[in-house]
Amino acid sequence: MAERRVKDSFTSNFGMVAAAIGSAIGLGNLWRFPYLVGQNGGAAFIIVYLAITLLIATPILLAEMVIGRRGGGSPRESYIAVSGRKGWGVAGIIGMVTCFMIMSFYVVVGGWTVKYLLLSLSMAFSRGAQIDSVGLFSGFVGSSFPPIFYAALFIILTVAIICVGVQKGIEKTSKLMMPLLFVLIILIGIRSVTLPGAGAGLEYLFKPDFSHFTFDSLLAALGQSFFSLSLGACMLITYGAYTPRSSNLTKNAAIITVSDTFFAVLAGCAIMPAVFAFGINPSEGAGLVFVTLPQIFTQMPLGGLCSILFFIALFLAALSSSVSLFEVITASLMDICRISRGKAAAITAVVLTLTGCVCSLSQGVLKHITIAGMNIFDQFDYLSSNFLMTLGGLLTVICVGWFVKKPAFMDEITSGGTVKVPRPLAEILFFVIKYAAPVVIIVTALSIIF
Numbered sequence: 001m002a003e004r005r006v007k008d009s010f011t012s013n014f015g016m017v018a019a020a021i022g023s024a025i026g027l028g029n030l031w032r033f034p035y036l037v038g039q040n041g042g043a044a045f046i047i048v049y050l051a052i053t054l055l056i057a058t059p060i061l062l063a064e065m066v067i068g069r070r071g072g073g074s075p076r077e078s079y080i081a082v083s084g085r086k087g088w089g090v091a092g093i094i095g096m097v098t099c100f101m102i103m104s105f106y107v108v109v110g111g112w113t114v115k116y117l118l119l120s121l122s123m124a125f126s127r128g129a130q131i132d133s134v135g136l137f138s139g140f141v142g143s144s145f146p147p148i149f150y151a152a153l154f155i156i157l158t159v160a161i162i163c164v165g166v167q168k169g170i171e172k173t174s175k176l177m178m179p180l181l182f183v184l185i186i187l188i189g190i191r192s193v194t195l196p197g198a199g200a201g202l203e204y205l206f207k208p209d210f211s212h213f214t215f216d217s218l219l220a221a222l223g224q225s226f227f228s229l230s231l232g233a234c235m236l237i238t239y240g241a242y243t244p245r246s247s248n249l250t251k252n253a254a255i256i257t258v259s260d261t262f263f264a265v266l267a268g269c270a271i272m273p274a275v276f277a278f279g280i281n282p283s284e285g286a287g288l289v290f291v292t293l294p295q296i297f298t299q300m301p302l303g304g305l306c307s308i309l310f311f312i313a314l315f316l317a318a319l320s321s322s323v324s325l326f327e328v329i330t331a332s333l334m335d336i337c338r339i340s341r342g343k344a345a346a347i348t349a350v351v352l353t354l355t356g357c358v359c360s361l362s363q364g365v366l367k368h369i370t371i372a373g374m375n376i377f378d379q380f381d382y383l384s385s386n387f388l389m390t391l392g393g394l395l396t397v398i399c400v401g402w403f404v405k406k407p408a409f410m411d412e413i414t415s416g417g418t419v420k421v422p423r424p425l426a427e428i429l430f431f432v433i434k435y436a437a438p439v440v441i442i443v444t445a446l447s448i449i450f
C-alpha cells in the first residue's frame with residue numbers, strides 16, 4: 001500500500017459515496033439515457049444496459065477505486081504506485097485528457113441548463129405559454145455569444161466549488177445536492193405518471209421490443225454504461241484517493257451503481273410517460289429535454305412548477321458531474337506541474353473556456369467544420385465516450401488484473417482484512433476484472449473499428 005499523497009480527503013464514507021454518485025448522476029442520466037432508450041427499443045435497451053452495468057461496469061468501477069485508494073495520489077501517481085512501473089503514469093494522463101474532452105462539451109450543455117433554468121423561473125414554460133420550442137433551442141445554441149456566456153457562468157460555479165477543496169467544497173455540496181436530486185426527480189415522476197395516457201409510456205419503458213434493438217444498440221448500451229458511471233476517466237481513481245481506509249469499496253461500488261441506475265430509470269419514468277401522454281415520438285434524440293419537454297410543460301397542469309423542478313434537477317446533476325471532471329484535471333495538474341489547487345483550477349478554467357467556446361460555436365458559426373461527418377461538439381462527445389473512456393476502462397482492468405494482482409486486490413477490498421467481503425464474490429469480481437472485462441472491451445472495440 002502506497003503512502004497517501006493527497007492532503008485533503010473526504011471526512012466520511014457517506015461523503016465519498018455522495019460525491020461519486022454526484023459524478024455518476026449527470027446529463028448522462030437525464031439527457032442521454034431517456035433518448036437512447038427511446039431510440040433503441042425501450043425496455044429491450046434497459047435490460048441489456050442493466051446486464052452490462054451489473055456484470056462488467058461495476059467490477060471496473062471497483063477496480064478504479066482500488067487503484068485510487070491504494071495509490072493515494074493523483075491518477076498518474078496512483079497508477080505508478082500500484083503497478084510499480086513508471087510507464088503506467090501515462091494511463092493517468094490519458095484519464096486527464098479524457099476528462100478534458102468530456103468537459104469541453106459538458107460545460108456547453110451545462111450552460112444550456114443554466115439558461116433553461118432561468119427561462120423556467122421566468123415562467124416561460126408555464127401552462128398556456130406560447131413558445132416555439134424548436135426555434136427557441138436552435139436559435140439559442142446556434143447563436144455565438146449567449147451560449148458561451150452561460151457556459152462561462154457554469155465553469156465559474158464549478159471552479160468555485162473546486163477551489164473550496166475536497167472536504168468543504170465537493171463533499172459538502174454533494175451531500176446536499178444528491179438527496180435533493182432524488183426528491184426532485186420523484187416529484188416530477190409522480191406528476192408525469194398521473195397524466196392521462198401516461199400508461200403507454202410506462203409500457204414502453206418496461207415492455208421489451210427487441211425489433212428496434214440492433215448491434216449498434218448494444219454498443220450504445222456499453223458506451224452509456226461507461227459514461228453514466230463515469231468510468232475510464234480516472235474519476236474514481238481520483239475520488240478513491242480521498243476515500244477513508246476503513247471504507248468497504250465493494251459495498252460502495254454497489255451503492256454507486258444501484259443509485260445511478262435507479263436514477264436513470266426514474267428519469268425515464270419522469271420523461272417517457274409525459275412524452276406518450278402528449279403523443280410525441282419517443283425517439284426524438286438529443287433535443288428531448290430541451291425541445292420536447294418545454295413543449296410538454298406548456299400543455300400540462302402544473303407545467304410551470306414541473307419545468308422549474310426539472311431544470312433545477314438537470315442543473316444540479318450537471319454541476320456535480322462537472323465538479324468531478326474538473327477535479328480529475330485539477331488533481332492531475334497539481335501533481336504534474338507541482339502547483340497549488342487554486343493555480344491548477346485557474347489554468348483548467350482558462351483552457352476549458354477556450355475549448356468550450358469552440359464546442360459551442362460548432363453548433364453555429366463553426367458548423368461547417370466537420371471531422372468524419374460530425375461537428376466538433378459531436379466529435380468530442382463521440383471520441384471521449386466511445387474511444388477514450390473505453391481505453392481508460394481497459395487500462396484500469398489490465399493494471400489491476402495483471403499488475404496489482406490478486407493478493408493486493410484482496411487486501412485492498414478487505415481494507416487489510418478488517419472488512420468482510422464474501423470470498424466467492426471477491427473471486428468473481430477479480431475474474432471479471434482480469435479476464436472477462438478486457439475481452440468484452442477488446443471485442444467491442446474491434447467490432448467498432450471493423
Ligand code: PFF
Binds near residue numbers: 025229231233322324
Ligand atoms: N457520469 C456523468 C453523466 O452521466 O453525465 C458524466 C461523467 C462525469 C463522465 C465524470 C466521466 C466523468 F469522469
